[in-house]
Amino acid sequence: xxxxxxxxxxxxxxxxxxxxxxxxxxxxxxxxxxxxxxxxxxxxxxxxxxxxxxxxxxxxxxxxxxxxxxxxxxxxxxxxxxxxxxxxxxxxxxxxxxxxxxxxxxxxxxxxxxxxxxxxxxxxxxxxxxxxxxxxxxxxxxxxxxxxxxxxxxxxxxxxxxxxxxxxxxxxxxxxxxxxxxxxxxxxxxxxxxxxxxxxxxxxxxxxxxxxxxxxxxxxxxxxxxxxxxxxxxxxxxxxxxxxxxxxxxxxxxxxxxxxxxxxxxxxxxxxxxxxxxxxxxxxxxxxxxxxxxxxxxxxxxxxxxxx
Amino acid sequence: xxxxxxxxxxxxxxxxxxxxxxxxxxxxxxxxxxxxxxxxxxxxxxxxxxxxxxxxxxxxxxxxxxxxxxxxxxxxxxxxxxxxxxxxxxxxxxxxxxxxxxxxxxxxxxxxxxxxxxxxxxxxxxxxxxxxxxxxxxxxxxxxxxxxxxxxxxxxxxxxxxxxxxxxxxxxxxxxxxxxxxxxxxxxxxxxxxxxxxxxxxxxxxxxxxxxxxxxxxxxxxxxxxxxxxxxxxxxxx
Numbered sequence: 001x002x003x004x005x006x007x008x009x010x011x012x013x014x015x016x017x018x019x020x021x022x023x024x025x026x027x028x029x030x031x032x033x034x035x036x037x038x039x040x041x042x043x044x045x046x047x048x049x050x051x052x053x054x055x056x057x058x059x060x061x062x063x064x065x066x067x068x069x070x071x072x073x074x075x076x077x078x079x080x081x082x083x084x085x086x087x088x089x090x091x092x093x094x095x096x097x098x099x100x101x102x103x104x105x106x107x108x109x110x111x112x113x114x115x116x117x118x119x120x121x122x123x124x125x126x127x128x129x130x131x132x133x134x135x136x137x138x139x140x141x142x143x144x145x146x147x148x149x150x151x152x153x154x155x156x157x158x159x160x161x162x163x164x165x166x167x168x169x170x171x172x173x174x175x176x177x178x179x180x181x182x183x184x185x186x187x188x189x190x191x192x193x194x195x196x197x198x199x200x201x202x203x204x205x206x207x208x209x210x211x212x213x214x215x216x217x218x219x220x221x222x223x224x225x226x227x228x229x230x231x232x233x234x235x236x237x238x239x240x241x242x243x244x245x246x247x248x249x250x251x252x253x254x255x256x257x258x259x260x261x262x263x264x265x266x267x268x269x270x271x272x273x274x275x276x277x278x279x280x281x282x283x284x285x286x287x288x289x290x291x292x293x294x295x296x297x298x299x300x301x302x303x304x305x306x307x308x
Numbered sequence: 309x310x311x312x313x314x315x316x317x318x319x320x321x322x323x324x325x326x327x328x329x330x331x332x333x334x335x336x337x338x339x340x341x342x343x344x345x346x347x348x349x350x351x352x353x354x355x356x357x358x359x360x361x362x363x364x365x366x367x368x369x370x371x372x373x374x375x376x377x378x379x380x381x382x383x384x385x386x387x388x389x390x391x392x393x394x395x396x397x398x399x400x401x402x403x404x405x406x407x408x409x410x411x412x413x414x415x416x417x418x419x420x421x422x423x424x425x426x427x428x429x430x431x432x433x434x435x436x437x438x439x440x441x442x443x444x445x446x447x448x449x450x451x452x453x454x455x456x457x458x459x460x461x462x463x464x465x466x467x468x469x470x471x472x473x474x475x476x477x478x479x480x481x482x483x484x485x486x487x488x489x490x491x492x493x494x495x496x497x498x499x500x501x502x503x504x505x506x507x508x509x510x511x512x513x514x515x516x517x518x519x520x521x522x523x524x525x526x527x528x529x530x531x532x533x534x535x536x537x538x539x540x541x542x543x544x545x546x
Contacts, residue, residue: 049396073398085318085391087325099314100397144393 001062001074001151001182002026003048008057017043019206022058025199030178032197033186036306040185040206041186042080045079045154048184049077053256061152073102076150078158082141086130090121090140093129094147098113101148115143118173121209134161142170153177159192171196190298204306217301225267226294229277230260233286237261240286247280249273263295311399315407319381320414325454328380329415339369344426346408351430358436362426363444363515367508370416370452371484375476377415378459381408382538386467391542393419398446401542405464405535411457416452420445439518447514448525455480457534464541483507483530 003025010018018040025031033041046052048059050066085093094112103111105251116125119139124132129140138161145153158174159167164236168194174183174196187193193200194214202210202217210288237258244263249271256262267273274291281288323329343365344351351361385391394404430436455476462476463469484507491502503509507530510523 025387027397046392051392051396072396075396077393077396079389079392079396081389083393085322085390086323086388088318092321096318097397100311100394102311102398148398256345 002060003152003182003184004060004063005044005048005220006060008044008047008054008059008060010040010047010052016206018047018054021203021206021208023058023201023208023211025182025184027182028179029199030174030183030185030197032193033184033203034185034188034190034193034302035203037188039203039306041203042156042199044203045077045156045184045186046079049075049154056193073148074151076145076148076153078141078155080156084129084137084140084144085095087128089128090125090132091116093140094143095235097144098147101150103147103148108282111147111149115147118146119143120169135163135166138162138166138170142173151181153183154183155183155186158185159187159189167192190302192208194298202302202305209305210301214298217298227265227267227270227273227277228256228262228290228292228294229265229288230262230290231281231286232261232282232289233281235261235284235286242275243284244280246277247273262290311403312407312410314396315399315404316410316414319408319411323411323415328377329418332377332415333419333422336366336369336373337422340365340423341426351433356434359426359430359441359444360515362423363448366420366423366448367451367511368449371455371480372477374412374416374452374455374457374481375462375473377412378408378456378463378476379472380411381460382463382465382542383466383469383472384437387469395542401539404542405460405539408460409453409535412456412460413453416456417449419446420452437517440515443517443519444515446519447511450514450524451511454483454507454527454530454534457531457538458483459533461538461541464538 005021005023007020007022008018009016009020019100021040021044033045035041043052047054048061048066050069050072052065059066061074064071067185081208091112094115095108098108098111099105116122119142121136121139121143124136129137132140138158142155142158145155155174159170162170171192174185177183178196185196197214199213200210200217201208220285237255240261241253241255241263243251249267250265250273251268252266254264256264265273265277278288280286298302320329338430340362344359344362347361347365349361354361382391385394427436427441427546430441431438458479459472462479463472465475466472483505487502487506488508491499491506494502503528504522510526513520514523
């Protein structure tokens with residue numbers, strides 16, 4: 001089921017939280033929502049779930065507007081602070097969540113059992129939610145979102161409060177679920193988006209400032225390929241540098257370390273210098289000991305896009 | 309199972325798990341029991357086989373206890389944020405409001421059911437007017453429904469339970485006796501209107517054993533209006 005967001009806006013008083021955002025998410029896509037605090041991530045997610053009203057624009061889920069309330073049954077939602085009924089036992093709460101989402105009564109025990117297993121709640125299932133640690137509460141939150149097998153999953157910071165092992169487990173779980181479903185998740189943790197998401201949306205001050213895969217964002221940000229190379233053999237560093245600069249595909253080159261013959265090579269736009277550097281080494285009877293493509297960190301892209 | 313009933317069931321469980329329901333039950337039975345059987349002007353003092361004292365005391369006890377039951381219903385969900393999770397489930401605001409109304413009404417009905425032994429005792433002691441007692445209970449149920457509706461409306465306005473409680477009492481006190489007092493102080497059409505708005509006046513008329521359609525319409529209107537306003541407060545999402 002696709003999500004189609006068409007020019008939605010939302011203001012709190014004079015402050016524009018979301019400013020004319022449009023994008024589309026297709027079935028099987030896991031979209032990571034990235035942005036600084038107060039960028040409008042949570043507001044956008046709340047509008048998709050139908051909890052918040054939009055000032056303008058519309059959101060279509062499987063062709064139906066979220067204003068109609070008919071879309072609620074397709075959505076599994078984990079809100080930001082994972083609000084749960086703390087006085088309820090885990091199993092009772094999951095039964096409630098299933099029943100209220102319209103799971104038929106005879107199918108409820110099976111669904112609950114499945115969720116307890118999938119979310120690793122077996123040890124804690126008889127406790128009340130208030131007695132659980134934060135990580136286990138997060139699992140209960142995830143379980144209640146998934147219990148009716150929704151087509152669409154909206155997860156607002158799903159891994160907060162989890163330990164590193166749990167984070168990996170939950171990521172794997174989301175990836176697994178995301179194969180057949182449409183998932184939007186928000187996070188502050190940049191490696192997390194790279195690890196789980198097919199596509200990244202960076203949002204700043206209520207607007208989308210970047211949209212694409214981690215790789216495409218990188219090339220977009222740096223424009224051209226950068227290589228770090230190390231060669232072995234008898235050659236003067238300055239001579240080697242002159243020689244590299246004359247190659248067709250190389251725009252710029254510089255010496256990083258004359259002792260160990262390390263260079264940085266910038267390819268010309270839309271080309272890669274890998275092959276010509278390799279051939280140059282062979283022609284000059286040199287050994288190409290290292291060739292590392294330099295990756296702009298997602299952190300830097302994020303920083304550049306959201307600080308201006 | 310309809311969503312309304314699922315919500316009502318959860319709400320009932322929450323009330324009994326958190327002991328509020330038990331406390332309300334014990335206090336209600338304690339108060340009404342004491343004044344009906346032991347307090348200065350009790351049944352033995354009056355030497356009449358009726359439950360007039362019980363109905364008068366219950367009327368006041370419910371007036372204070374119902375806001376205590378309803379105060380948390382929306383306020384607590386707002387404070388903890390669970391209201392967001394609830395409203396993004398496959399339920400309408402109306403089903404949520406009705407579910408909570410049903411749960412509160414059932415708690416009051418359970419409390420009243422525990423006073424049936426009073427009725428049995430009195431009927432053993434003397435010749436009772438069964439119709440009047442039945443009407444008295446009907447009156448209490450209608451009065452409770454009206455105050456629950458007001459209490460839910462108050463709870464839907466705030467995230468603070470104490471504010472919800474006091475607000476429900478504040479609104480309730482007008483219906484409970486201020487309209488009566490004001491009606492006594494005025495004359496003409498205004499007095500009539502104020503008298504018409506008094507829950508006590510309508511309750512007393514039913515408890516006397518006369519059920520007028522005007523009384524039923526009054527209680528029905530208060531309940532519907534309160535619930536619609538509560539629903540509106542849930543829908544109005546800023």
